[in-house]
Amino acid sequence: MTQVQFTLNGHSTSADIPPWVTLLDFLRERVHLTGTKKGCDHGQCGACTVLIDGKRFNSCLILAVSRDGAEITTVEGLADGPILHPVQQAFLDHDAFQCGYCTPGQICSAIGLLNEGRAESREDIREYMSGNLCRCGAYTHIADAVEAVLEASK
Ligand code: FES
Ligand code: FES
Structure with a gap:
């Protein structure tokens, strides 16, 4: 396990994550942010796209432990209360x-x-x-x- 700290949708989040877990699986299975979708799991469809430090990435291709300290935004974090992005x-x-x-x-x-x-x-x-x-x-x-x-x- 590796301890990782993110800012996830504006909230400080720390977790112990096995080094082989993708960011997509972490988001969906560990913190239940299931808005981010798994389509191909191979970097070919874009369904898993999230924002990391404001840039778009296929989260199925990124190991969660490699983004220690990053600011991660998923679709759940885009709206400002009732006001949509x-x-x-x-x-x-x-x-x-x-x-x-x-x-x-x-x-x-x-x-x-x-x-x-x-x-x-x-x-x-x-x-x-x-x-x-x-x-x-x-x-x-x-x-x-x-x-x-x-x-x-x-
Ligand atoms: S799930 Fe298809 S690119 Fe990630
Ligand atoms: S895959 Fe159905 S709206 Fe795009």
């Missing part, structure tokens, strides 16, 4: 999901993308979000939602 609100406004399984990863990835500041167009959004798969094919509305937030930020 602008990207969450945009997903609602633009009907950007069907089954919703990919949605937490899509939202965290979109926030990471906006934090990166390199997307300037809808084409950029499609390209830089291409690591987040949606089996329902909601891509058009997902791009609409992210584009709306991007345009509002200009």
Whole structure:
């Protein structure tokens, strides 16, 4: 076991974690933050995307013990009380999901993308979000939602 301390959704969290446990499994199975989804468990679908120090990562590819001291944000930590994060609100406004399984990863990835500041167009959004798969094919509305937030930020 390795003792690890995170700031998780704004709260200081410490845990003893076996060194082989992924951040995804830690989040889902140890602290029951099941908003972060397991799709492929191999870095190919983006369903497990979370924000670490403001950057987006596939949590299935990260060992939890490697992020000692990090600030980790999952979909559960995005809203400010009853006020949704602008990207969450945009997903609602633009009907950007069907089954919703990919949605937490899509939202965290979109926030990471906006934090990166390199997307300037809808084409950029499609390209830089291409690591987040949606089996329902909601891509058009997902791009609409992210584009709306991007345009509002200009
Ligand atoms: S579950 Fe992590 S990328 Fe698919
Ligand atoms: S909304 Fe169903 S997988 Fe994307």
